Amino acid sequence: MKFSKSNIKCIISTNMLISFLMTMTKSRISIKILIMVITSSFLFSSLFSYFQAKQSLRDEILSSSLPLLSENIYSELRHELSVPINVSSSMARDSFLMNWVLDGENEIEDIKLYLGNLKSRYGFFSTFFVSSSSRNYYYYDGILKQISPYDSHDIWYYDFINSQKELDLDVDTDQASNGVLTVFINYRLEDFSGNFLGVVGVGVRLDQLSDLLKQKKTQYDRDIYLVDEEGIIQVHSDLSLIEKINIFKEEGISSVAEQLMETEEFPIDLIYKKKNDHFLVSSKSIPEIGWHVIVEQNEERGSFFAKRSLFINLLLTAAITVLLIIASYKILKSFEQQMELLASTDSLTNAANRRELEKQFKLLEYRSKRFNSDLSLILIDLDDFKSINDNYGHIAGDTVLKEVTFTLQKSIRPIDLLARWGGDEFVILIEAPRDEAALKADRMVHSFDKPSNVVHNGKEVPVSISAGVAVFKEGDSLKSLIEKADKALLHSKAKGKNCVTLSD
Structure with missing residues (x-):
């Protein structure tokens, strides 16, 4: 004893x-x-x-255990949803999809191929586009149906339009897959003038997220679930509770529901009473999607151990040690990721470096051959950069390189790659045919026509760029593709600079 x-x-x-x-x-x-x-x-x-240990246990759970677990679940859910959200966002900005809609939605095979490629490329459960003009629901196998305000399955579409949101998540059965519960990531598609064209997005099986919460429930002995902005459970390890429970109407937790739903940077920790039991609950907002992670525990689960105060102290010490090990592991993992990021980016401009460019080219080369997709390379060079260094100094030159990188990064899609090739040269890999790549390059060149936003010692530094565009062909390597683009770039320089030339 x-x-x-x-x-x-x-x-x-x-x-x-x-x-x-x-x-x-x-x-x-x-x-x-x-x-x-x-x-x-x-x-x-x-x-x-006993009472001291019980109070210490409550304080520890509220101040450390639950908040740390909320942060842990929040981080993992953000990781799980980041890819589908980013891809849906790219779809909403895809010029191919906009042009296909504006051209009258004539070639059904084109949209089938487009949605099918995205589905297979990223392993999504579903990909779709709903047209506002034809009311057709397109998916990876063609046209699923025509939406109607009288069809209960289509209410989501009209609710989303009326909400005026750019992004929304919706849990519903997927009619294209025998009614499997799915989390749909919906994005508004608008043309270049801001006119509404429809809704695009992808679907992720709900049981993937539910399995994650089930694993965490088993691991930490906590109840974990996600609620939307109205307090309705959207993801839970028990699928029967999804969209059936509203924490604003549920006994006990309704007394603290309004506080739990506040959008805060750090987790919110509260206590509520249900019948004769006290529950400790923590909430963490996911601002990207407007949902909240809820983690709760029945306080009585720890009371039995609190009666054995010394054993509990040892147990809590071990638990805290485990949490510290987990935190240390995450910090180490984060440090390793930062080191990997440093190894793949240019230290001055934060654009990708040559190593990352070569790595991404291999992936895009494989994808181009596998899916017979277009791949183009844009080589960009700053005009008269030496004179900038000579007249304004190298510090001003570095500032110009950073500002040019920032401007170019804004001009490309998230799936395109911008890399610093060396000195004042940049390379852009873009999955697009030559003409479209040339059009994008021309826009980049003209983005520097306006008065320079680079100022050094109170004086504006004039900046302009020239570009050469080359398209990937069978047998091309990164070296040969850059050589073709470089020849085109030399023609741009010879023509007076500040222009774009396409390779033969």
Whole structure:
């Protein structure tokens, strides 16, 4: 049997008292009183330790365990949803899709191929486009249906339009896959003038996210679920509760629901009572999608262990150690990722470096051959950069390189790659035919026509660029593709700079 410090002190003082009293008297009455004192001391010490341990346990769960777990779940969910959200965003900005809609949605095979390639490339459960003009619901196998305000399955579409949101997540059955519960990431598609064309997006099986929460529930012995901005459960390890429970209407948790739904940078930690039990609950906002991660625990689960205060202290120490190991592992992992990022980016401009360019080219080369897709390369060179360094200094030259990188990065899609080739040269890999790549390059060149936003010592530094465009062909390597683009770039320089030339 193990004793706390307070129990040990009590034993020491009691032993001294026993010795003293037995020396003074052999009275049975004194012995009984002594036994009562010892018993009372142990009872008081045990009760004090129990309530102290129980309060410490509550404080630890509210201030450390639940918030850390909320952050952990939040990070993993963001990782799970980042790819489908980013791809949906790219679809909403895809000029091919806009032009296909504006041209009258005539070639159904084109949209089938487009959606099918995205589905297979990223392993999504579903990819879709709903046209506002024809009301056709296109998916990877063609036209699924025509949407209607009278079809309960289509209410999401009209709700999304009326919400005026750019992005929304919706949990629903996928009619294209025998009613499998799916998380749909919906994005508004608008033309270049901001006119609404329809809704695009991808679908992820709900059970993928539910399995993640189920694993965490088993691992941490906590109830974990996601609620939308209205407090309705959207993801839960128990699929039968999805879209059936609203925390604003549920007994107990409704008393703290409004506070839980506040959008805060850090987790919110509260206590609520349901029947005779107290629940400790933590909430973390996911601002990208407007949902919240809820993590809760019945406080009574820890009461049994709190009765064994020393054992609980050891257990909590071990738990904290595990949490520190997990935190250390995450910090180390984050440091490794930062080191990988440094190894793949240019230290001055934060554009990709040559190593990353070569790596991404191999992937795009394989994809071009595998899916017979277009791949083009744009080689960009700053005009008269040496004179900028000579007239304004190298610090001004570095500033120009950073600003040019920033401007070029804004001009390309998230799936395109911008790399610094060396000195004042940049390379852009773009999955597009030559003419489209040339058009994008021309826009980049003309983006520097306006007055320069680079200022050094109170003076504007004039900046212009020239570009050469080459298209990938069978047998091309990165070196040969850049050589073709470089020849085209030299023609741009010869023509007076500040222009684009296409390779033969």
